[in-house]
Amino acid sequence: MVGIIAVGAYVPRLRLQRQAVAAANGWFNSALKGLGKGERAMANWDEDAITMAVEAGRDGLEGYDRGRLAKVILASTSQVFADRQNAGVVKEALNLDDSVGTMDVAGSQRAATSALLDALYAAKGGAGEILCIASERRHPAPASEQEMTGCDAAAAVLVGAGEVAADFLGGHSVSIDFVDHFRADDSEFDYNWEARFVRDEGYARIAPAAVKAGLVKAGVTVANVDYFIMGAPMKGVNDAVAKAVGVKPEAVVEPLAAVMGDAGAAQPLIMLAKVLENAPAGQIVVVVGFGQGCDVLVFKTTAKVGGAVRGMGVSGWLARGKPETNYIKYLFFNNLLALDRGMRAEADQKTSLTSLYRNRKAVLALVGGKCSKTGTVQFPKSEISVNQNDRAQGTQEDYPLADRTAKILTYTADNLSYNPDPPGYYGAVEFDEGGRITMDFGDVEADDVFVGAQMRMMFRIKAVDEMRGFVKYFWKAVPDYRAKAQAALAAE
Amino acid sequence: MASGIRDKVAILGMGCARFGERWDADADGLMVEAFNEAIADAGIDVSEIGAAWLGVGFDGVSVGPSGIPLSMALRLPNIAVTKVENYCASGTESFRGAVYAVASGACDIALAMGVEKLKDTGYGGLPVRSRGIVSDMIGVSGSAPGNFAQIASAYRAKHNVTPELLKRAIAHVSVKSHANGAKNPKAHLRKPITEEQCLNAPMIAEPLGLFDCCGVSDGAACAIVTTPEIARALGKTDLVTVKALQLSVSNGWEMQGAGWDGSYFHTTRIAAARAYQEAGITDPRKQISLMEVHDCFSITELVTMEDLGVSAEGGAVKDVLDGVFDADGAIPCQIDGGLKCFGHPIGASGLRMLYENYLQLLGRAGDRQRKQQPIFGLTHNLGGMPTQNVSSVAIVGLADA
Structure with a gap:
């Protein structure tokens, strides 16, 4: 059997209070006042898609022998580097062997579901165990609706063959250049088209057909779907698509809008990780990714599903939240406001x-060093041991x-x-x-x-x-x- | 067995520029100011100087590389000039070079100069700088107060001292130094402060407030040294000689090893023990008359009292609050105002400390002269940070002491 071995997640600690955003920007965009409820996860100044991916990866690999891993995929529309493999940095941070493959996937809100689908197909073909991470540090324009609904977060799904927590029953993809929004390579912000067009011509027409086809491929009757994961941030859209397909209303998974927000391409994987925290065995889980088409993945939980979450999981990270009411701080952390940082900030940071x-x-x-002779642990490694009683030389072994x-x-x-x-x-x-x-x-x-x-x-x-x-x-x-x-x- | 430096070298003359925000002077002007006083005091001609050392901490902003800036500023007669840098011990390091040169017989008269021009950066505090490419990747790029403040956290935990008590003790350190600095015409900061001012000052790096931090100053100090025999031949009667000159440098144990608890300066304890042995001092609390220690921060001075063995371990809080180190106490510390108020032009500081002890030993310290004749004066520098530092201890005294 091929499927999901484990899942992990990462939600940054700061939770921007939407009321604070509404209070700051409501004068300018009165529509925001109605969105000023709940909180959204907000990356600290020192977090980005790579660092959050590392944490989600660590969470997903908790208790797992990293030597088994064959590949790491990082899916994101907010990759840090355009040309320096982001997944490669994650691989180094996870201290994985150099023989582990790495790949970045980007360019669409579907990036993570497409990456996961391909990872599952690869595992089916014998590629070994693959860690598929989705991570987003989003950069919405200030006073936009996206600033309210969006968030920063990451998830990791470890897939492979064997005694998995959730069987992969099948998947389906359609690709249609439906442009609900776009962002050019050198643009700072998304350019969004009218929401009604996105909802009625996009989600409502593209997603139901794709889901139906996916269920057929997976050999699952729609009535048997227990969890329907889509994560569209627009109100009512997930329910509408589920209804159009014939999925029972109670199967629609709540997209964490009030407590976390929409983490873009990472959202379906975060919701999947959340579902697998509590899902019993034998449940059908449908995951949908939407963006210039649609990905559909169908899983069935197994008796091993209880072991899918070994780390903090989505709920653990959500419980770690700290409310942030300072919208100015959010703007500054996201390079949206130039504060006077003083001359000390001018120090050259060249690497x-x-x-x-x-x-x-x-x-x-x-990775530090451990002296094979005395057992002294130190960071960083050095030619001569720091041990004051034994200047052993060349004896240090890698010590993570x-x-x-x-x-x-x-x-x-x-x-x-x-x-x-x-x-x-x-x-x-x-x-x-x-x-x-x-x-x-x-x-x-x-x-x-x-x-x-x-x-x-x-x-x-x-x-x-x-x-x-x-x-x-x-x-x-x-x-x-x-x-x-x-x-x-x-x-x- | 090495015989040490004791009484092999005498100070022939010393000079010190006025420290402070010297908007009027470049580094060379400060060096000339210190040199003019020193050479007049020595009573020799520049042609008699055989070799020179220049101590500078931040060469990027102060003078640039090499010994050339000193040679040019003083128009030295093409003698050997070596620039040394050893964090805040750079001034003492330049003195060490000159003293060793004379002690070795390589030259008869040598000059040590320390200078720093820190107020040309455009912002307060020390210049931000790299500690090397690897450190920039894995180290903390903290400020000097942030680095030294950490001693307080560990000291409190180890000795079970409340934050309030320690804060009051270190406030006393600064109040005392401000009182001393007010009497020193060459000092950077000359206003007395109260304990209340100190306790309520803006926080720089927890628990160090503004008045727990020393002045960042421009300045230069200079020493001319020779053998006692030559000094006497030149007509000097009261000779101040070098009794001990020790330097201890961290090897990474504190930072990377195991066992150091973060509450004291490992290197100072080593340098002090070696210096006392070299000088023949067995009971520093009784025998040392005056101390000029590296009070870059008030907490540094307090902990240093223990590291130098003048306070028992864990006993410095009481000693400080009891006034043991006040100008009229048993062992005055920073009778010239210290780094705190005389100021801290990095490369000049070690020589500035020696300058004060030299003046005090010869009874030339004016309003702040210690009434009881000093016997041994100790100077102490600490460069770097608690986890990784260079510590120097120098002891000077009258030739017959």
């Missing part, structure tokens, strides 16, 4: 690509630190050096299994930072080289969110 290549495991995967927890040893909150979200928190952390790093902290509040606080590593943007358009990535210590998220989930 030496030769040095990055040599040090790629340390920089991108947080990214998935190990650490405790704060020293810290400060720095108001002087430039940080897009001041104060900048940083300090020394000591790993519970040895080794220490002085590093930036991410996603922190003053109360989170104290000597002995438990931290977990996250892949983040370190700085942006604006002069050359390069993004510098490294790891940051964030408060270990897992116990808190679990407690929040249990309390729900």
Whole structure:
């Protein structure tokens, strides 16, 4: 059997309150006032499609032997680099073997479903196990409806053959150059056509036919569909398409509009990951991707579905949210507002690509060294061990630190050096299994930072080289969110 | 077994420019100001200087590469001039070069100059700079206060000191230095402050407020050294000689190894132990008369009292609040205002500290002169950050001490 082995997700911690957006922009676009309800996930300044993909990937690979992985696919319409493989950065951050294949998929709101469909076909053909990640850091124009409905988030679906959590029963694609919106390669924002056209001529005509054809291919009767995942952000559209196909109304999966928002191409995969948190065995799950056509994927959950979510999952990340009421901060984090950053922000952030290549495991995967003689753990690796009692030379073996927890040893909150979200928190952390790093902290509040606080590593943007358009990535210590998220989930 | 530097080299003359926001001067002007005072004090001709060292911390903004800027500023007679950089110990490092040259017999008279021109960047604080290509990828590009502030977090945790008590103790450090700086005509900051002002100042890097941070200044300081014999032959009677000159440099243990708890400066403890041995000092709290330590931040000075062994470990908070290091205390620390108020032109600072001890030992410190005759004066520099630093300890004293 070929299908889904596991799923993972990532939803950034900040949740922009739509009321704050409506309050700021309602004077200009009064239609926004009616949308000022609920919250939308908002990437921190140091997150993008790549960093969120890494976190979703880690979440999906929790408890999984990464040595089994054959390929990583990253689907996004907000890829960071136009020419430097984004999936390749994710592969490095996940510390995968160089023999793992990588591929970027882009260009359509269907990017993730198409990527997943192809991954499943490839797995069927014996390609091995494939991690299909969808990640979006969206960039809507200020005061647009999309700014209200959209969000930043990611999901990962691990597919392969064997005892899967959900069987892939079949899929179908139609391709039609239906342009509901577009964004040229050098454009900042989407250009959107009238919503009524998109709904009535697009979704209403293209999606039902595709879904019906998909169900036929999968050999599933429409009445048996238990979960219908489409994720169109427009009100009523998912229900209307389901109704047109004949799917029972209660099967339509709620698209997380109130608590997260629409993560573009990643949305169907995020909803799929959410569904697999609780779906019992033997359920039919239909996933639809819409954009210049339509993708349809049909799954049936198995007795293994209970093991599909091993990490935080969508619900865990949603439970980790922190309300953000400062719309100005959102604008600044998204390069939509030029604040006076001061001269300290002028520091040249040029990266030496030769040095990055040599040090790629340390920089991108947080791989340190462990002395094969003394067991001393250190970061970064060095020719001569840091052990003061044994200057063993050339004895260090790769020692990945990214998935190990650490405790704060020293810290400060720095108001002087430039940080897009001041104060900048940083300090020394000591790993519970040895080794220490002085590093930036991410996603922190003053109360989170104290000597002995438990931290977990996250892949983040370190700085942006604006002069050359390069993004510098490294790891940051964030408060270990897992116990808190679990407690929040249990309390729900 | 090395015999050490004790009493092998004497200070022939010293000079120090007025520190501060020297909008009027370039680096060469500051160097000439310090040099003119030093050479007049030494009573020699420039042609008698055999070799020179230049200490600069930020050459990108201060002077540029090489020893040439010093040679040009002073129009030295084509002698060897070497530029040294060792973070905030650069000034002491230049002194070390000159002292070693004389002690080795390679030259009779050598000059050490430290200079920094920091106020030409357009913004307050130290210039933002790279720490190398690899560090730029995996290191924290924090500010100096942010780096040093971390000592406070670990110190509080280790010694179970409340944030309020530690904040009050470090406020006392700064209040004391402001009081001292007010009496020093060459100091950058000459206004006394109150504890209340200090506690309520804007936060720079938790828990360091504005008054917990030293002045970022322009300035230069200069020493001319020779052997005691030559100094006497030149007519000097009261000789200040070098008793100890030690430097300890982190090897990565604090930052990457295991065992350091973040609450003290490992290198200072090593440099101090070596310096006391070299100078023959067995009880620093009793024997050291004056200290000029690297009070880049108030917390640094407080912790340094323990690292130098003048306070017991965990005892500096009490000693500071008891006034042990005040100008009229048992061991005055920063009687000239320190980095805090005299100012901190990086490359000049080590020599500025020596300048004060030199003046105090010779009874030439004016309004701020310590009444009780000093015997040993200690200077201490700390460059870098708590996890990774260069620490120097120098002790000077009267030749017969």
